[in-house]
Amino acid sequence: MKQNESLAREQRGWFEAIHRHPELGNEEFETAALVRQVLTAHGIRLLPCALPTGVVCEIGHGDGPVIGLRADMDALPIQEETDLPYRSEVPGCMHACGHDFHTAALMAAAILLHEAEDTLPGRVRLFFQPAEEITDGALQMIRTGLTDPAELMLSLHTYPFLEPGTVGIREGAVMAAVDQFKVTVTGRGAHAASPHLGLDPIPVLAEITLALQTLVSRRSDPFDQVLLSVTHLEAGNTWNVIPERGELEGTLRTLVPESRAATRERFHRVCRGISEAHGCACEITWMAGPPALYNDVRLCERAKAVAEGLGLRVERQPCSMGGEDFSEYLDAPRKRPGIFIRIGTGGPYASHHPRFTAAPEALFPASVLMAELAKSLLNNPLTGGANDAD
Ligand SMILES: [Zn+2]
Ligand SMILES: [Zn+2]
Missing domain, CATH: 3.30.70.360 (Alpha-Beta Plaits)
Structure with missing residues (x-):
């Protein structure tokens, strides 16, 4: 527990640092450098990645199943108008979609998984992807070939319309x-x-x-x-x-x-x-642009059980006609099941608003959820046929 408290504190520091120094799509050099540096310092294995601003690491050994976890790292060309002590120091650039949150959440998830590495009956690959907002980051990451072995893909997104401590999960179509x-x-x-x-x-x-x-x-x-x-x-x-x-x-x-x-x-x-x-x-x-995003029913059931087991409230999220390039990982050239979980980060401002904020107290629980969900899927693989998006 003590260990977790210090990791949560450390994580808050990464989150604030990334928020202070937002970078637009394909320019996430400092962010990627921070991710690499933290993962390496924790003894996590980085995989060579052809993308200058992409980072991929792998945890676990052997020939068991491979689970993919994905975070996006880019910011938006928006002038921040919040009063946060760690508000953007880059004029006209802001993390207004919570990708700083996603990055920090996945960094801590990697560390939690790494702590349990010897008990994992398979591998987890974590993808820190550039350029989601300009919709080609997922395709860039897919073209590296590093996502090929992943049988399932998991991702998360901040959600201002749910309070911290709540997650939104919906089966079927979630984004257009x-x-x-x-x-x-x-x-x-x-x-x-x-x-x-x-x-x-x-x-x-x-x-x-x-x-x-x-x-x-x-x-x-x-x-x-x-x-x-x-x-x-x-x-x-x-x-x-x-x-x-x-x-x-x-x-x-x-x-x-x-x-x-x-x-x-x-x-x-x-x-x-x-x-x-x-x-x-x-x-x-x-x-x-990207295809519609469909959450696999079996993954939703599993994620719900894991979230509730961790004391998180689960709500059925509404479908959105917004887009999200995470769908690319679930579509061609290889179809695979996936889930996109909304993490309640409090409001009142919607994403892409100059006053958008994501509550930092939701960070560590999001990391625990992603790590525990990956562990659960390695220990008890999904059964039954994939529910095809179409
Ligand atoms: Zn966005
Ligand atoms: Zn986003």
């Missing part, structure tokens, strides 16, 4: 697939007084914006969550000129791969069809 789009409509510029001599892209963009709403309201099954937001609409720069072109941007969020593909296809048809009807050219740029 994220697609980003940009549509450029090109017509012909003209004097505002001579619209017949030009091809005005503005009414075309307006029509497309409204027609896209019907992809959700008229073309999607009402029981299937599909969300489409046009968030940026721009054309022209003055009152008496019809512009040559204009553009719109936005995002599509879905939970089911078939709906994702079908809506994307309809989206293209609507944009092209309306543009063509008005004699304008249409160029669509589609950027596919």
Whole structure:
């Protein structure tokens, strides 16, 4: 117990240090250096990792099953507005999504697992991943090949809408697939007084914006969550000129791969069809982000039992149409079961808010939960077929 108290104190120090020095995606040099230094000082085996700002370590021996634990380390381009004594010292950069919490939580989980290393009937690999907020960090980590042996992947996220001491667990869909789009409509510029001599892209963009709403309201099954937001609409720069072109941007969020593909296809048809009807050219740029995130039912049951055994309250978390690149580890090229656990870190501000805070007292219990869950899964592997996300 004494030992745990000193580890919890040490952990608070890492958390505050990382919070003070936030780093954006793929620039997590200091954070990764701190993780490496602490893990090495505790005698934990680091695996060579090709990512300059990624850290991977392994605990346990032998040919038993391998469990993967993942934390993300990057911050956001937000000016912090909290009064924390350890608030960000980097102007315009802040840990507003709790990735400092995730990093510190996984560091202590590694140390707890390392203390029990000789009793583990398998191995645990811990992945400290860069660049979650710019959605390519998980893919970078997967491309190193280091995640290949992991049969299961576990991850955690701060959650301001639950109090410390509570965790949110939900089976099935928890986060959405994220697609980003940009549509450029090109017509012909003209004097505002001579619209017949030009091809005005503005009414075309307006029509497309409204027609896209019907992809959700008229073309999607009402029981299937599909969300489409046009968030940026721009054309022209003055009152008496019809512009040559204009553009719109936005995002599509879905939970089911078939709906994702079908809506994307309809989206293209609507944009092209309306543009063509008005004699304008249409160029669509589609950027596919991470797939939807599905929690394995058996893992949820296990995590719930382990959490309750540790005296944590468990609540069923709501599904979110936000995205999270942890889903990449559970999807192609290898499908594997996983769980994404929400750790109650208190509010009142939502993540990505300049006043977002994560209660440090939730840190150590989160580490114990992750370590105990990994141990439980090594000692009593899941049985039954994987519940496939789709
Ligand atoms: Zn975030
Ligand atoms: Zn996050």
